[in-house]
Amino acid sequence: MHQYQVFRVVVELPAGQENPPETIELEFSAGSGDDETLTLAWEHNATGRPLFISQPITLNKGATGEGSVTVFGMEFTVGGFSGLWTDNGENVTISYGGASTTFIAYDSWVQQGIGRAMATIAYWKTFWQTLLDELEGVEGAEADGPRERQARPQMGRKG
Numbered sequence: 001m002h003q004y005q006v007f008r009v010v011v012e013l014p015a016g017q018e019n020p021p022e023t024i025e026l027e028f029s030a031g032s033g034d035d036e037t038l039t040l041a042w043e044h045n046a047t048g049r050p051l052f053i054s055q056p057i058t059l060n061k062g063a064t065g066e067g068s069v070t071v072f073g074m075e076f077t078v079g080g081f082s083g084l085w086t087d088n089g090e091n092v093t094i095s096y097g098g099a100s101t102t103f104i105a106y107d108s109w110v111q112q113g114i115g116r117a118m119a120t121i122a123y124w125k126t127f128w129q130t131l132l133d134e135l136e137g138v139e140g141a142e143a144d145g146p147r148e149r150q151a152r153p154q155m156g157r158k159g
Contacts, residue, residue, distance in 0.1 A: 002106045003060040003086070011040060011052040011096055020050035027095050030086045030105070038063060059084050059092070059105055089115055 001007065013020055020042055028036045040052035057063040060083050086092060086105040093102045106112040 001059070001092075001103050002109050002112045004058055004108075006056045006058055008056060009038070009040070009054040009094060013050040013052075015049045017050055024052055024096055026054075027093075028084050029093050029095070030084055031090045031092075032085075032087055034084055034086065036084050059086065 009026060011024060011026070023039050023041050026038045026040060028038065038054060038057070040054055043051045043053060045051045055063045084092065084105075088105075088107040088111050090105050091102050092105045093100050095101075104115060106115055
């Protein structure tokens with residue numbers, strides 16, 4: 001995901017809760033030590049698991065929170081997320097309770113494409129290296145290199 005990519009966070013709590021919380025706090029943390037929280041409100045779905053869905057989020061600009069405070073008869077939105085600044089290729093973890101998910105944050109879609117290509121190259125390098133290492137131990141394989149072809153006897157014409 002890159003800094004300007006829009007995403008949402010969806011949290012489903014376990015089924016069977018009679019009174020799920022009205023709001024939950026998600027923690028966003030970057031490897032560089034930058035941490036932010038975002039408050040999500042329960043969607044009050046009548047069936048199934050209690051569901052919490054965020055407003056659209058971008059890493060660099062953040063999102064509006066779902067908490068609110070009333071002061072002198074005026075309601076203010078709180079629990080927002082001001083944005084999370086990360087280094088290119090840094091891991092970002094979103095967590096709530098004992099559950100979490102991690103993704104890699106990139107500075108731009110170009111850097112994201114380069115990062116994906118590098119991960120694919122590393123995967124295939126490991127795959128082929130493992131395969132070659134396993135073939136080295138196969139009985140009958142020669143350590144000196146490929147076998148030389150032996151000349152076949154020629155049939156047919158006589159010279």
